[in-house]
Amino acid sequence: MDVFASDASPFYSLSHMLEGYDCPAILVSVDYQILATNEHYRKEFGEVELTKKPRCFEVSHGYAVPCDEAGEDCPLSAVQQTGHKERVLHIHQTPRGKEHVDVEMLPIHDQQGELLFFVELLRAVAVASAENITGALVGSSKKFNQMLEKVTRVSRAEASVLLLGESGSGKELVAHAIHQGSQRANHHLVTLECAGLTDSLFESELFGHVKGAFTGANNHRMGLVEQANGGTLFLDEIGDVPLSMQVKLLRLIETGSFRPVGSSTVKHSHFRLVCATHKNLINMVKTGEFRQDLYYRINVFPVYVPSLRERQDDLPLLISTLLARISEGKEYHLTDSALQTLKRYDFPGNIRELRNILNRAIILTDTNLIERRTIEECLNIDHELHQHSEHLLLPHPSPQASIMSATKAEWPDLKTAEKHYLAELMARHHHDKEKVAAVAGISLRSLYRKLES
Ligand SMILES: Nc1ncnc2c1ncn2[C@@H]1O[C@H](COP(=O)(O)OP(=O)(O)OP(=O)(O)O)[C@@H](O)[C@H]1O
Numbered sequence: 037m038d039v040f041a042s043d044a045s046p047f048y049s050l051s052h053m054l055e056g057y058d059c060p061a062i063l064v065s066v067d068y069q070i071l072a073t074n075e076h077y078r079k080e081f082g083e084v085e086l087t088k089k090p091r092c093f094e095v096s097h098g099y100a101v102p103c104d105e106a107g108e109d110c111p112l113s114a115v116q117q118t119g120h121k122e123r124v125l126h127i128h129q130t131p132r133g134k135e136h137v138d139v140e141m142l143p144i145h146d147q148q149g150e151l152l153f154f155v156e157l158l159r160a161v162a163v164a165s166a167e168n169i170t171g172a173l174v175g176s177s178k179k180f181n182q183m184l185e186k187v188t189r190v191s192r193a194e195a196s197v198l199l200l201g202e203s204g205s206g207k208e209l210v211a212h213a214i215h216q217g218s219q220r221a222n223h224h225l226v227t228l229e230c231a232g233l234t235d236s237l238f239e240s241e242l243f244g245h246v247k248g249a250f251t252g253a254n255n256h257r258m259g260l261v262e263q264a265n266g267g268t269l270f271l272d273e274i275g276d277v278p279l280s281m282q283v284k285l286l287r288l289i290e291t292g293s294f295r296p297v298g299s300s301t302v303k304h305s306h307f308r309l310v311c312a313t314h315k316n317l318i319n320m321v322k323t324g325e326f327r328q329d330l331y332y333r334i335n336v337f338p339v340y341v342p343s344l345r346e347r348q349d350d351l352p353l354l355i356s357t358l359l360a361r362i363s364e365g366k367e368y369h370l371t372d373s374a375l376q377t378l379k380r381y382d383f384p385g386n387i388r389e390l391r392n393i394l395n396r397a398i399i400l401t402d403t404n405l406i407e408r409r410t411i412e413e414c415l416n417i418d419h420e421l422h423q424h425s426e427h428l429l430l431p432h433p434s435p436q437a438s439i440m441s442a443t444k445a446e447w448p449d450l451k452t453a454e455k456h457y458l459a460e461l462m463a464r465h466h467h468d469k470e471k472v473a474a475v476a477g478i479s480l481r482s483l484y485r486k487l488e489s
Pocket residue numbers: 172173174175201202203204205206207208209210272312313314357387388391
């Protein structure tokens with residue numbers, strides 16, 4: 037059948053139908069040729085010279101062969117195998133550089149069931165970047181893309197999400213991406229860091245309190261749950277919520293209702309819940325530290341955020357992104373051997389640790405080229421600190437050591453312990469504040485603030 041022959045042909049009406057989609061869309065033949073594009077596509081990805089019979093993989097990736105022959109997923113051949121629509125996350129060449137695109141491929145059959153064309157819908161994933169863009173989640177490795185695909189899907193839904201992954205792997209950034217990609221993006225994303233909160237603090241932070249509810253409650257205070265109404269509530273370190281508070285959280289999630297501390301009025305809030313933890317919640321359920329019913333409530337859609345070790349391919353991209361983000365305008369680069377040294381390191385603190393290492397390297401380097409020995413020095417700082425803190429944990433005659441080795445009941449509060457820690461570091465590094473800030477992994481400004489408080 038000559039499908040291109042007349043105005044009445046399926047090709048003619050399909051290319052018009054493309055204009056009905058509210059996102060970029062193209063019409064593709066079974067042999068990968070782009071036959072038509074819609075207005076949204078031309079606006080977002082530019083004009084395609086259709087008379088040159090361009091093929092989709094040439095335009096989107098600059099490949100000479102179909103994506104699956106180049107080691108990527110090809111939605112077109114997936115549809116040919118399954119017979120129904122398929123979705124993949126691709127990194128496409130665009131006028132703005134490389135971007136993540138959520139690709140949906142729909143088969144178009146004739147009346148006899150023969151596959152004629154594909155309609156390809158392309159939705160940009162704005163919260164992520166395969167290039168060095170401020171603020172976005174950065175990555176293009178397979179593990180990262182697999183995670184991003186889940187994030188893109190779930191952000192459009194309403195289900196509660198549980199983000200699992202090691203500390204510093206980017207869970208909080210992913211929570212932001214889920215909120216940004218959701219229909220609630222115009223409302224607030226409200227975060228509660230659950231670690232280290234006492235029962236009463238947890239309750240008043242979450243539910244708010246009325247004036248006079250407890251000593252020091254001089255004013256009425258709106259809680260985070262109420263602030264999150266219409267938006268997203270992000271509970272970071274959910275594994276640290278005390279058992280006594282878990283039941284209140286469960287009730288909140290089940291009914292959306294809560295009572296501010298000291299009030300008898302029941303209030304309601306409609307929020308989407310995202311939780312994160314680096315802890316093994318299943319083990320905590322087994323040992324009775326985490327309620328099973330709460331676990332099932334928060335774990336409707338789990339997303340595993342891979343560690344930096346699992347996405348080694350992203351290291352060069354993350355390094356250039358983080359250097360651009362922390363260097364405030366000055367351009368820094370790593371020598372090849374410096375990069376190799378980082379590639380051999382296993383980053384137990386993940387991207388946060390990488391960021392700290394690069395922060396230190398900028399301070400310790402005199403030019404804009406970061407060399408291997410500077411990176412080695414930065415890695416050694418952590419190693420030394422680790423040994424040093426182990427030493428602090430042993431019984432020791434120094435005042436700092438006695439603080440760390442005291443029985444739990446005698447332990448100082450966090451602020452006092454931090455003061456001792458910084459005093460010790462200042463002494464060790466001869467009051468070189470830049471060095472101390474680098475070792476402690478905080479900004480110079482934070483160090484000044486902490487020393488003055
Ligand atoms: N994909 C990414 N692209 C760019 N920066 C990232 C990415 N993932 C994480 N980061 C950066 O790494 C640091 C740690 O990320 P984040 O705080 O989200 O980790 P986390 O898993 O929530 O850690 P924790 O479990 O300790 O709370 C932040 O500075 C964040 O901006």
